[in-house]
Amino acid sequence: MKVESVEAIPFSIPFTKPVRFASGQVEVADHVLVRVRTSDGVTGVAEAPPRPYTYGETQTSIVAVVEQLFAPAVVGLPLLAREQVRARVGRTVGNPTAKAALDMALWDAWGKTCGRPVHELLGGFTDSLAVSHMVGFDEPAAMVAEAERVRDTYGITSFKVKVGRRPVHADVAVVRALRAGLGEDVELYLDGNRGWTAAEAAQALRMLDDVGLSRVEELDPADDVLARRWLVQRCPVPYVADESAPTAADVTREVLGGSATMVSIKTARTGFTDSTQVAGLCEGLGVPVALGNQVDGSIGSACALAFGASRRSTSLLPAELSNWLDLADDLLTEPLTIAEGRMAVRGGPGTGIEVDEEKLARFRTDG
Known part of the structure; x- marks a missing residue:
């Protein structure tokens, strides 16, 4: 069980009303779906929500760091080599939500591989x-x-x-x-x-x-x-x-x-x-x-x-x-x-959720 590929897919879903607070305002969920595939054909997913006014990340920066730095660093590693993954992505300063989404996608894939809920x-x-x-x-x-x-x-x-x-x-x-x-x-x-x-x-x-x-x-x-x-x-x-x-x-x-x-x-x-x-x-x-x-x-x-x-x-x-x-x-x-x-908690393996591919195709912003 090795990591075969890592994707970062930007998507955009509007809020029904803006969410406003002291450090910013959110009108649209311009988030990134991070998807990991293993050599056994299992897929794990997680979500990275950029908060530029808090951590300096944007949707564009998350996609770039996942595709250009994190994916090359972890593809080929065993699915359970979490400490190696942490060490390799840790060489890049900051980018907390990008790192977090990759970590959770790996856990989701592991739960699906062994047929157990992540929790x-x-x-x-x-x-x-x-x-x-x-x-x-x-x-x-x-x-x-x-x-x-x-x-x-x-x-x-x-x-x-x-x-x-x-x-x-x-x-x-x-x-x-x-x-x-x-x-x-x-x-x-x-x-x-x-x-x-x-x-x-x-x-x-x-x-x-x-x-x-x-x-x-x-x-x-x-x-x-x-x-x-x-x-x-x-x-x-x-x-x-x-x-x-x-x-x-x-x-x-x-x-x-x-x-x-x-x-x-x-x-x-x-x-x-x-x-x-x-x-x-x-x-x-x-x-x-x-x-x-x-x-x-x-x-x-x-x-x-x-x-x-x-x-x-x-x-x-x-x-x-x-x-x-x-x-x-x-x-x-x-x-x-x-x-x-x-x-x-969802009772299925991993985090218990599945992505609707038709919805993803409708809301993704990378064409």
Whole structure:
């Protein structure tokens, strides 16, 4: 079982409405399907979502690095030579989502080869996860209406609220409106995407002290070292490192340096192999983790679900798995489903999904 070929296929699927947050805006899922074929005729797939304002990757750069650098480096290697793959693609600096998609496609191919679900190969802790939904920038009434619709339709009772606008009062009003509209039984937590200063974030937290937030994420820039530590020391709830901690080394620095008390794991940037490393590190340090989302499509969400369900630590909190609900379509033969606030892991081999080739031909942008 050797890697015979690696493809990077760009595709574009519009969102039904823009997803807006402090560091950017997404109107179209200009993502890349990474597809691995083995010498035994097995195909593994994963999705790379470029986020140029966070990691510097674009759809074009992902296709180029996969086709020109990563594919020549891994073709011919045994399917299970994951450490060799990591070492070879690691010679190229950056490109986290391209590396992650290649890693997950290899895992998907291995699961299909041995006829087992990836989440079992990774640990198999549970067969479903509670789901959290992200609510992007809008007016308070519109954000409450969206959250109510998602709660009533899918049973979701956990919401990540995007904040980071200036002045802070606009976002404070949104959070208060959500609490008033959704009631006390719904979980609310904030994600600032590094939009505020530490002082602004502290002001917002004081103003929201009675709202009952469960945690906050990246309210201020990670490179404001002293100010961030000052903020985290005064934060009344767990402070989540996300964009500031994309690798295990970053997690170590953020946590031991006092710049975070919790970590977000995103398979879109660390794949399955490095996500396992990050999760194990956090477990050893006694740091809780949350399963995040990079505005993933259906394929990326299925991968995140498989990893999140594999470990106890990643299954304790509602996972951010619902961004695909805002897409006009997807590439799957069988769509994902959310029922009573949970997503069940697909029972088939690999990540349990199959790409609809007719849809891929319709949405791919490389001709």
